[in-house]
Amino acid sequence: MFIAVNTAFPLGHMVMTRGVNDLVADDEAFARFVTESLARHIKGDWGDLDDEDKLTNDEALKQGLRLLSVYNDDRFAKHGISTIWIITEANRSATTILFPDEY
Incomplete structure (x- = not known):
């Protein structure tokens, strides 16, 4: 379990989709990637978004809107994936880790 200390915002209930969960269970390196990505997300590091989307997230953080990293x-391309999304709901009730095709 991941415990966040200095978060930029509340994460709410933490969930991941079945696809992410299954790969986390099967691949230790992928599990580390997910944990490291979540650590970046909670600090307001939006990852591989373009600059405009990063600014949108910065505004969403101030205004209490949905956050996407x-x-x-x-x-992990060998598994048919190389990208994960982390979405924190506007009301901060939940944060979901998913593959883009699971949205």
Whole structure:
């Protein structure tokens, strides 16, 4: 379990989709990637978004809107994925880790 200390915002209930969960269970390196990505997300590091989307997230953080981070790692292309999304709901009730095709 990941415990956040200095977060930029509340994460709410932490969930991941079945696809992410299954790969986390099967691949230790992917599990580390997910944990590291979540650590970046909670600090307001939006990952591999373009500059405009990063600014949108910065404003969303101030206004209490939904937050989206995108993290890429080509090491996992062998699994047919290289990108995860982390979405924190506007009301901060939940944060979901998912693959883009699971949205």
